Amino acid sequence: MNLVDVKNVSFAYSENNFVLQNISFSLQKGSVAIIGQNGSGKTTLVKLLKGLLKPKVGDVFIKGINTKDTTAAKLAKTVGLVFQNPNDQIFKNKVLDEVMFGPLNIGQSVDEARENALRALEIVSLTEKSQENPYDLSLSERKLISIASILSMNTDIVIFDEPTIAQDCWGKTRVKDIVRLLVSAGKLVITITHDMDFVGECFERVIVLNKGKLLLDGSAKDVFSQEDVLSAAYLEPPYITQLCHQLHYDEVFLSPESFISYYESHRQKKETNDAKH
Amino acid sequence: MVVKKTIVVENLKYRYPNTSKLALDSISFSVDEGQFVGIVGKNLAGKSTLCEALVGLVPHFYKGAYGGKVVVDGVEVLNSSIGEMARHIGIVFQNPFTQITAAKLTVYEEIAFGLENLGMDRVEMVKRIDYVLDLLGLYDFKDRNPFELSGGQMQRLAIAGIIAMKPTVIVLDEPTSQLDPQGSEEVFKAVQRLSKEGVTIVMVEQKMEKIAQYADKVMLISEGKMIDFDSPQKLFSREDLENFGVEPPVFTTIAKKLNVKDETTGLYPVTIDEARRLFSL
Amino acid sequence: MARALSLYVETNTFLQKLDPMVKLLYILLSILLPFLILPYRVVGLTFILISCLLLLYGKVFKKVLPLLGFSFLILISIVIIQGLFMQSNRTPAFTIDGLTFYKEGLLYAWTLCIRVLDVLLAFALLVLTTRPSDLIQSLVKRGLSPRFGYVLSSALQIIPQMMSEVGSIMDAQRSRGLETEGNLWTRLKAFVPLIGPVVMSSLLETRERAMALEVRGFSAIGKKTFLFDTEMTLLDKILEWVLGILLLISIIVRIVWL
Ligand SMILES: Nc1ncnc2c1ncn2[C@@H]1O[C@H](COP(=O)(O)OP(=O)(O)OP(=O)(O)O)[C@@H](O)[C@H]1O
Ligand SMILES: Nc1ncnc2c1ncn2[C@@H]1O[C@H](COP(=O)(O)OP(=O)(O)O)[C@@H](O)[C@H]1O
Ligand SMILES: [Mg+2]
Ligand SMILES: [Mg+2]
Numbered sequence: 001m002n003l004v005d006v007k008n009v010s011f012a013y014s015e016n017n018f019v020l021q022n023i024s025f026s027l028q029k030g031s032v033a034i035i036g037q038n039g040s041g042k043t044t045l046v047k048l049l050k051g052l053l054k055p056k057v058g059d060v061f062i063k064g065i066n067t068k069d070t071t072a073a074k075l076a077k078t079v080g081l082v083f084q085n086p087n088d089q090i091f092k093n094k095v096l097d098e099v100m101f102g103p104l105n106i107g108q109s110v111d112e113a114r115e116n117a118l119r120a121l122e123i124v125s126l127t128e129k130s131q132e133n134p135y136d137l138s139l140s141e142r143k144l145i146s147i148a149s150i151l152s153m154n155t156d157i158v159i160f161d162e163p164t165i166a167q168d169c170w171g172k173t174r175v176k177d178i179v180r181l182l183v184s185a186g187k188l189v190i191t192i193t194h195d196m197d198f199v200g201e202c203f204e205r206v207i208v209l210n211k212g213k214l215l216l217d218g219s220a221k222d223v224f225s226q227e228d229v230l231s232a233a234y235l236e237p238p239y240i241t242q243l244c245h246q247l248h249y250d251e252v253f254l255s256p257e258s259f260i261s262y263y264e265s266h267r268q269k270k271e272t273n274d275a276k277h
Numbered sequence: 278m279v280v281k282k283t284i285v286v287e288n289l290k291y292r293y294p295n296t297s298k299l300a301l302d303s304i305s306f307s308v309d310e311g312q313f314v315g316i317v318g319k320n321l322a323g324k325s326t327l328c329e330a331l332v333g334l335v336p337h338f339y340k341g342a343y344g345g346k347v348v349v350d351g352v353e354v355l356n357s358s359i360g361e362m363a364r365h366i367g368i369v370f371q372n373p374f375t376q377i378t379a380a381k382l383t384v385y386e387e388i389a390f391g392l393e394n395l396g397m398d399r400v401e402m403v404k405r406i407d408y409v410l411d412l413l414g415l416y417d418f419k420d421r422n423p424f425e426l427s428g429g430q431m432q433r434l435a436i437a438g439i440i441a442m443k444p445t446v447i448v449l450d451e452p453t454s455q456l457d458p459q460g461s462e463e464v465f466k467a468v469q470r471l472s473k474e475g476v477t478i479v480m481v482e483q484k485m486e487k488i489a490q491y492a493d494k495v496m497l498i499s500e501g502k503m504i505d506f507d508s509p510q511k512l513f514s515r516e517d518l519e520n521f522g523v524e525p526p527v528f529t530t531i532a533k534k535l536n537v538k539d540e541t542t543g544l545y546p547v548t549i550d551e552a553r554r555l556f557s558l
Numbered sequence: 559m560a561r562a563l564s565l566y567v568e569t570n571t572f573l574q575k576l577d578p579m580v581k582l583l584y585i586l587l588s589i590l591l592p593f594l595i596l597p598y599r600v601v602g603l604t605f606i607l608i609s610c611l612l613l614l615y616g617k618v619f620k621k622v623l624p625l626l627g628f629s630f631l632i633l634i635s636i637v638i639i640q641g642l643f644m645q646s647n648r649t650p651a652f653t654i655d656g657l658t659f660y661k662e663g664l665l666y667a668w669t670l671c672i673r674v675l676d677v678l679l680a681f682a683l684l685v686l687t688t689r690p691s692d693l694i695q696s697l698v699k700r701g702l703s704p705r706f707g708y709v710l711s712s713a714l715q716i717i718p719q720m721m722s723e724v725g726s727i728m729d730a731q732r733s734r735g736l737e738t739e740g741n742l743w744t745r746l747k748a749f750v751p752l753i754g755p756v757v758m759s760s761l762l763e764t765r766e767r768a769m770a771l772e773v774r775g776f777s778a779i780g781k782k783t784f785l786f787d788t789e790m791t792l793l794d795k796i797l798e799w800v801l802g803i804l805l806l807i808s809i810i811v812r813i814v815w816l
Binding site: 013036037038039040043084085087138139140141162165166167168169170171172194196197231234235236239240242243246247256259260263264266267270 | 318319320321371372374375425426427428429430432433451454455456457458459460461462483486522523524526527528530531534535549552553556557558
C-alpha cells in the first residue's frame with residue numbers, strides 16, 4: 001500500500017479560482033522534495049496531505065484512508081507537518097510544553113511524551129532552551145522548535161514547509177541531518193524548499209509544481225538535467241550542477257563531493273597525460 | 278571627487294534590556310553612497326540588531342544600553358525619531374509575516390502606506406507603485422488582501438513597500454529566504470540596479486553565492502563584533518571562515534578542497550564565472 | 559486559513575461610499591439619544607430598526623448574524639439573572655419550574671438588551687461598510703492624529719484579528735492531534751485553552767506591527783497625502799450637518815427640560 005495517494009486533485013480557496021489543478025502522484029517511504037515558484041501551490045498541496053484542507057475535486061489517501069472521511073486531528077498520528085511560518089504553529093509558553101503537545105494528544109503517556117520531546121530537542125540542539133518561552137527566541141530557533149515539536153510525534157510521514165528559512169550553515173546542516181535520519185528510520189519525508197543545493201544533496205525524488213500544475217516528477221538527477229523546463233518554472237538547478245553544465249561535463253553532479261572526486265580523478269589523468277607528452 | 282558617506286558608525290555598543298551580553302560590541306565602519314554591502318554571520322551573531330540600529334529601532338524602540346554613534350544620510354540616529362529616519366532609510370524585516378501593516382486591504386494600498394506617510398504627491402505615488410509591482414512580479418495580485426498571499430508573495434510585498442519609498446539607504450534582513458530561485462535572482466538584480474542609481478544597500482543574507490556575485494563589500498559579524506569588512510573575494514578566501522560559523526560560496530568551498538586559486542591574486546573563486554575560468558582543464 | 563484581518567465587505571452600495579465621519583456621528587447619536595430623549599425604549603428600538611434596514615440595504619446583514627448569535631447568549635443570561643434576582647424585584651410576572659420571574663427585572667433587562675443591540679448594530683454598520691484606511695484618513699483630514707485613527711481602527715479590527723489568530727492556532731492544534739472539529743462540546747473544549755495563546759500572540763503581533771508602521775514613516779512629521787483622495791460629497795456634508803444638529807438639539811432639549 002502507498003503511504004500517500006493523490007488522485008486528480010484540484011483545489012480553490014475561493015470559488016473557481018483554482019490554485020491546484022488535476023494533481024496526481026503516489027509516494028512510498030523515502031525522501032521527496034516539492035519545488036516550484038512562489039505561489040505555485042506547494043503549501044496548499046501539503047495542507048491537503050495533512051487534511052487541513054480538503055480537495056474540491058479528486059481525493060487524497062493517506063495509508064489508504066480518504067482525508068475526506070477523517071479529521072486532521074486523527075491524521076496527526078500518521079502525518080506531521082512543520083508550518084512555513086513558525087508563528088502560526090507555536091502557541092505554548094514553554095518550549096518543552098510546545099514540543100510535548102503533539103505526543104500527549106496522540107495518546108502517549110506524560111513520561112513517554114517528555115522522553116520523546118527531550119530527544120527531539122536534542123536532535124535540533126536546543127535542549128538547554130527547554131524551559132524558555134518560545135516567544136523570547138529568535139526566528140531561527142523558533143523554526144527549530146517547530147521542527148522538534150513534529151519530530152517528537154514520531155509519525156510515519158513528516159512534512160517540512162521550507163525548513164531552512166532563517167537558518168545559517170550550521171542550522172542547514174542540522175536540517176540535512178534530520179532529513180537523512182528520518183529517511184534511514186524508514187519514514188517518508190516530504191520537504192518544500194527553494195534551496196536547490198539542499199534538494200540536490202538530500203532528496204531522491206523531486207516533484208515540480210508550476211502554476212498549480214504538476215510539471216515534473218522524477219529522480220533528482222532527471223529533474224535537474226532539464227534546465228530549460230526548470231527555467232520556465234522560475235527554478236534553477238543546484239550551483240554545482242550549473243557549474244558542471246557550464247564546464248560542458250557530460251555527467252550531472254548534484255553535490256560538491258561528487259564534483260570534487262570527479263575533478264580530482266580528471267586532474268590526475270590530465271597530469272599523467274601531460275607528463276607522457 | 279569626495280564620495281559621500283551615507284552610513285558612518287563609530288564604536289557602536291548595544292545591549293538589549295534585561296540581558297547581560299553586548300549584542301553589538303565596538304562596531305565601526307562607514308559606507309559610501311551607492312555601495313552594496315552584504316552582511317554575513319551565523320545565527321544570533323548580531324546582524325539583525327545592527328540593521329535595527331541603522332534605522333533607529335535600536336535604541337528608540339527597544340531601549341537598552343547604547344553607546345557610540347550612528348549617522349545615516351547626515352542624521353544622527355540617536356537624536357532623531359524612527360518616523361523621521363524613515364525619510365532617509367528603509368528596512369525590510371527578516372519575517373515578512375509581521376511586516377504587513379494591517380491598515381490596508383489590498384496589496385496596492387499596502388505599498389502606498391509608506392508613501393502616504395511621507396506626503397508624496399499622488400501622481401508620483403501611483404507611478405512608483407506600478408513600478409515596484411512590476412519589479413517584484415506582484416501585478417496580478419494588486420487587488421488581493423495582503424494576508425491571502427503565499428509566504429514568498431508576502432516577502433515580495435515587504436520588499437516592494439520599502440523600495441517604493443526610495444530612501445537614501447535600504448536595509449534588507451534576509452529578504453530572499455522564502456523566494457524561489459529566479460525570484461531571489463530578480464531581487465538581487467533590482468537591488469543592484471538601485472545601488473547603481475545611488476541608493477546605498479545593506480543586505481543580510483545566507484545565500485553566499487549571491488552575495489559574492491552582487492555585493493561590493495562584505496561584512497563578517499560574530500558575537501556582536503565586526504570581524505572583517507572587505508571585498509567578497511578577500512573575505513570568502515579567509516581560511517578561518519568556518520570558525521565564525523560561515524560557509525563560503527560552494528565554488529569557494531570546492532576550490533579550497535582542491536586547492537584551486539587565481540595565480541595572480543592568490544584568491545579563491547567566489548562566483549560561478551570565476552569558478553568556470555579556474556576549473557576548466 | 560483565510561487570514562483577512564478585516565470585516566469590511568465590498569458590496570458597493572452607497573453606505574460604502576458614505577464618509578466614515580457620518581457613520582461615526584450615527585454611532586454617537588444611537589448611543590446618546592436613547593439616554594437623552596425620554597421614551598428610551600422607543601427611541602432605542604427605532605435605532606435598531608434603522609440600523610437593521612441600513613445593514614440590509616448595504617447587503618451586509620448576513621455578516622451581523624454570527625455577532626448577534628453571540629450577543630444573544632449574553633443577553634439571555636442578562637434576562638434570566640435580572641428577571642430572577644434583581645434587587646428591586648417586587649411584582650411577579652410568571653413562573654417556570656418553580657422559578658419566579660419579576661416584572662421589574664424583566665423590564666430592566668429589556669432596556670439593557672435594547673441598548674446593547676442598538677450600540678452593537680450601529681458599530682457593525684461602521685465596521686462592515688468602512689475600509690479601515692478610510693476611517694483613519696477621514697479622521698486625519700479633520701486634524702486628528704493618525705495614531706488615534708489607527709488605534710480606533712485596530713480596536714474595531716480586534717475581533718477579526720482574534721478570529722484569524724484563533725484560526726491559525728486551531729490549525730496548529732489539530733495538526734498535532736487535538737480534535738477541534740465535530741460537535742459543540744468538542745469545539746468548546748478546544749476553544750477554552752486557546753484564549754491564553756490568542757491574547758499572547760495578538761499582543762506580540764501588535765508589537766511587531768507597531769515596528770512595521772514606524773519604519774514606514776507612520777509618525778513622520780509633516781503633511782500626509784492619500785492614495786484615494788475622496789472628496790466629501792454634498793450628501794456627506796448634508797448628512798453630517800443634519801446628524802450634528804440633531805445631536806445638538808437633543809442635548810439642548812435635554813438640558814432645558816431638566
Ligand atoms: N488563505 C488564502 N486565501 C486565498 N488565496 C490564497 C491563500 N493562501 C494562498 N493563496 C493563494 O494560493 C496560491 C498558492 O499558494 P501557496 O501558499 O500554496 O503557494 P506556495 O507554493 O507555498 O508559495 P511560496 O513558495 O511563496 O510559499 C497563491 O496564488 C496564493 O496567493
Ligand atoms: N528583542 C531582543 N531582546 C533581547 N535580546 C535580543 C533581542 N533580539 C536579539 N537579541 C539577542 O541579540 C543577539 C543578536 O541577535 P540578532 O541580531 O537577532 O542576530 P542575527 O540576526 O545575526 O541572527 C543574540 O544574542 C540575541 O539573543
Ligand atoms: Mg508556501
Ligand atoms: Mg537575524
